[in-house]
Amino acid sequence: MLDVSLIADLPPFDGIERKALGTLLSHAKSRHYEKSSAVFNQGDPANSFFLLLDGHIRVVRMAPDGEQIIARYISSGELFGIAQALGRDTYPANAIAAVDCIALAWPSSLWQETVEKYPSFASNTYKTVGSRLQEAQDRIVEMATERVEQRVANAIWKLANQTGIKTDEGLLIDLPISRQDISEMTGTTLHTVSRLLSAWEQNGLVKSGRQKITVTSGHRLKLLADGNRDR
Amino acid sequence: MLDVSLIADLPPFDGIERKALGTLLSHAKSRHYEKSSAVFNQGDPANSFFLLLDGHIRVVRMAPDGEQIIARYISSGELFGIAQALGRDTYPANAIAAVDCIALAWPSSLWQETVEKYPSFASNTYKTVGSRLQEAQDRIVEMATERVEQRVANAIWKLANQTGIKTDEGLLIDLPISRQDISEMTGTTLHTVSRLLSAWEQNGLVKSGRQKITVTSGHRLKLLADGNRDR
DNA sequence: CGAAGCCTTGATGCGCCTCAACGTACGTGG
DNA sequence: CCACGTACGTTGAGGCGCATCAAGGCTTCG
Numbered sequence: 001m002l003d004v005s006l007i008a009d010l011p012p013f014d015g016i017e018r019k020a021l022g023t024l025l026s027h028a029k030s031r032h033y034e035k036s037s038a039v040f041n042q043g044d045p046a047n048s049f050f051l052l053l054d055g056h057i058r059v060v061r062m063a064p065d066g067e068q069i070i071a072r073y074i075s076s077g078e079l080f081g082i083a084q085a086l087g088r089d090t091y092p093a094n095a096i097a098a099v100d101c102i103a104l105a106w107p108s109s110l111w112q113e114t115v116e117k118y119p120s121f122a123s124n125t126y127k128t129v130g131s132r133l134q135e136a137q138d139r140i141v142e143m144a145t146e147r148v149e150q151r152v153a154n155a156i157w158k159l160a161n162q163t164g165i166k167t168d169e170g171l172l173i174d175l176p177i178s179r180q181d182i183s184e185m186t187g188t189t190l191h192t193v194s195r196l197l198s199a200w201e202q203n204g205l206v207k208s209g210r211q212k213i214t215v216t217s218g219h220r221l222k223l224l225a226d227g228n229r230d231r
Numbered sequence: 232m233l234d235v236s237l238i239a240d241l242p243p244f245d246g247i248e249r250k251a252l253g254t255l256l257s258h259a260k261s262r263h264y265e266k267s268s269a270v271f272n273q274g275d276p277a278n279s280f281f282l283l284l285d286g287h288i289r290v291v292r293m294a295p296d297g298e299q300i301i302a303r304y305i306s307s308g309e310l311f312g313i314a315q316a317l318g319r320d321t322y323p324a325n326a327i328a329a330v331d332c333i334a335l336a337w338p339s340s341l342w343q344e345t346v347e348k349y350p351s352f353a354s355n356t357y358k359t360v361g362s363r364l365q366e367a368q369d370r371i372v373e374m375a376t377e378r379v380e381q382r383v384a385n386a387i388w389k390l391a392n393q394t395g396i397k398t399d400e401g402l403l404i405d406l407p408i409s410r411q412d413i414s415e416m417t418g419t420t421l422h423t424v425s426r427l428l429s430a431w432e433q434n435g436l437v438k439s440g441r442q443k444i445t446v447t448s449g450h451r452l453k454l455l456a457d458g459n460r461d462r
Numbered sequence: 463c464g465a466a467g468c469c470t471t472g473a474t475g476c477g478c479c480t481c482a483a484c485g486t487a488c489g490t491g492g
Numbered sequence: 493c494c495a496c497g498t499a500c501g502t503t504g505a506g507g508c509g510c511a512t513c514a515a516g517g518c519t520t521c522g
Contacts, residue, residue: 409499409500409501410500410501410502411500421500421501422501422502422503425500425501425502425503426502426503428501429501429502429503440501441499441500441501442500
């Protein structure tokens, strides 16, 4: 049986009494997704909505020509696959487990009911959608006005802040991430990302290896992201 | 006094009885905005939400360096400035009248109440937000994967379909739009847009003049937008 | 141990920005 | 109504940023 403490402190459920959380949980199924497996795919009928309990999920959209673009990473404690909140009945993107993940899944049919019964849940989730729209718009502005170097610096800086864990060398991004992944987040190529990381490593901004990036000087990385050309 | 027929047939109000529309309208103020004036600005406290009755509104975001990016155009019949639906209390962008406009304005305090009282209004507006998020994501993918020529073709094609009126020459975009505007929609420069339009005019795809674009071959323009290099 | 996946680094060239100069339509006030 | 100022549009020359093409090294895993 799932315990209420699993979700009681998470932002989406803020303001719902524990008893109600119990009933909510009784309708949820806990599922395990292993690394690189798909939770759902773009175009699939949106039969469930999800809460990520542990791990990281990569949300990916396909371009018409088959190229992939990473829309965002979901961290634990976040809702995802909430197509209902967007008035959709299919998922708008692929969701891939970046590492082994545990998620709760509710049937979509419960969405409407939940939103109506718990106004705080409704306002929290719509706020989430709102901020994702905001983020998307920001990214459009970024793509339109900034150079590749800034965008890559910004992407890594945000990832480090979202998922980073402190090590003695700096902030380590807590999920396996390749040069290719970064390029798909920023609209460039893995080659350019590789060159940038090499240069930054020389200048002591980051330390990186196979699918691993540690930010050693968040400060200077942020400066780059904000457009200061180095030295 | 405002007449119910003004809004009765508009999508956002679909499914609300005429009597309720009357009460709703009684709280609205009709306002006139002359060409190039601001309805609201980015960062302003979101005191009202709006319905555009006539005209076209340009939604613009400012980049940190002062550059402007056009997020979208609002056509008549659409809601805009609905910061509440995004859980925000300030507007996330500027709204500028592209031509003389007439809009209804409601105080933001009415939003919550309206959403709760009319479920169809709620689901319609959240669907709107959802599709704007979708559009934004699509645009990110576009910026990341397509060449300037495709993006410009696509922007013009969409504008022509959204606002176009039939003339004997083709589809005329029904609002004054400069090379600069197009460049701010696509993340390029007015120079490149000018060169593209000149070339397209030579090939008989469009006819354009000062702040005016007529699409003479939507078909071939769409082909360009989809990535077919011409001839 | 081989294969597949990830990373690096060089060489080359093109797409598009930048800079510059000029032409043209609009509207505004004398 | 004409003259001027301003906003918009065009077109050329030059060069930079980054994609593309190419080749090879290093890990990880079956």
